[in-house]
Amino acid sequence: MNKRDYLSITLWVIFILGCIGLRQYYLHSDQVDGTSWLSRKMLDFNYSIFGRTEKDTNPIKTFPKSAVKTPARANGFYGMRNKIDTIGYKIKATFDDNKDTITLNIQEVLALPKISYAFDFKCVEGWNQYTHWTGTPFKQFMTFVESKMKTKSDLAKQYKYVGLTSVNGGYYVGIDMPAMLHSQTILASLLNDQILPQNQGYPIRLIIPIKYGIKHIKQIGSIRFSHTPPNDYWAERGYDYDSGL
């Protein structure tokens, strides 16, 4: 054993103690929305690497409707109402920059042009299944909203985030604008060409294939265009804000 070996052993002990210390620090460090600030920093860093740009609207892989073999699994009923008054159902749109509140009738929204596709739906829990949806691309919906606004605006350029809240306010998601502009991000009203079942978010829900299922909010009641990240139900409870795939 020479000096070098003792140095190696010392450095090894420091490394092991450092790992144990990091673990202890991690467990007791400041929490940012239900998880250590260290994890928040790292998850945000991962988003800066894997996040999409506004031009990145290439569709992800879709499947023929025949690929759908199992009935769509219904998971998570936070913030949903059992009885929905379809005739009076309205979607509210608000904006950070002006105080206009636009109220849209569900019939107007459902009358917008739609696309359909089947894709591999993925849940944070680890399961996935093929599901088939029909709905209006969110980009198209935004143009529709713009046409209703008094002041002329370009929502896609003006705002960085979109916040969506369920009809009774119990569930809410915040999504970055590039993801909302993705060509397959739709406000879905049909599942397997049938009207959405109650547990799948009747009358309208979000389908955003480039994110985990926790972002596919059901029974949308209001939509907010925002400069800052809107509140997100699961991100507040320790999950990744991006939850992108």
Place this chain on the structure above:
Amino acid sequence: MASEFKTIHTLPTRIFHWVIAMSIFAMIYSGMLIYWANDEYSISIGKITIIKFFPNWFYKFFDLKSKLSYGMAIHFSLIWIVFISVFGYFFYVLLTKRRKEFLLNKKERKGIFPYLEDEILFKKHKEKSTKYNPVQKLAYGSCIIMLFLVVVTGFAIYKPSKLEWLCYLLGGYKSSRIIHFICTLGLSGFIIIHIAQVIKYGFFMFLSIITGKERIKTEPTPIENSNE
């Protein structure tokens, strides 16, 4: 006791070993917290389940229940450390002469079973081979391959649409997840045997992965003679 030391592990090998060891440990733990949320795998013949991954007592014993968000936060915070250390080590082995340490030579390919028998029965090997004996070569070699696969499939599961090509290469989302899981099981098995072997070979064997030097006995002591 007269003994001398011979360098067997290079400095990069030692650094990679400990960084990978510590991070893989955290990855296996956090990975099990994630897997718990959809624990669908089992080994079964027909309708009879032989092993369920994992039984309820297992989750209870290691306290793995209802910590999905905690598991995901740790797992995805560590991906870059694991990625750099595993890929670094993988290419360090592949591109240097260290590669030869893990490849079986002609003679070894024929005579692997006696070694395996000695290994299982915890006997000492009669034949002194190169740095690693054939069983070690197979174990360490497959460990490196499993580490590589576990990282690659991990990225495919993490970003299946952003890295769609990678997910496709690995046979899709479900297949990536199964490979990821099987490699983790393999690595866990390797770690258990590896630690048992270190205990078997003693303190100086353990020290060799820190200082890089192996003790070579020049004069056998009476105690060791009686062991043989």
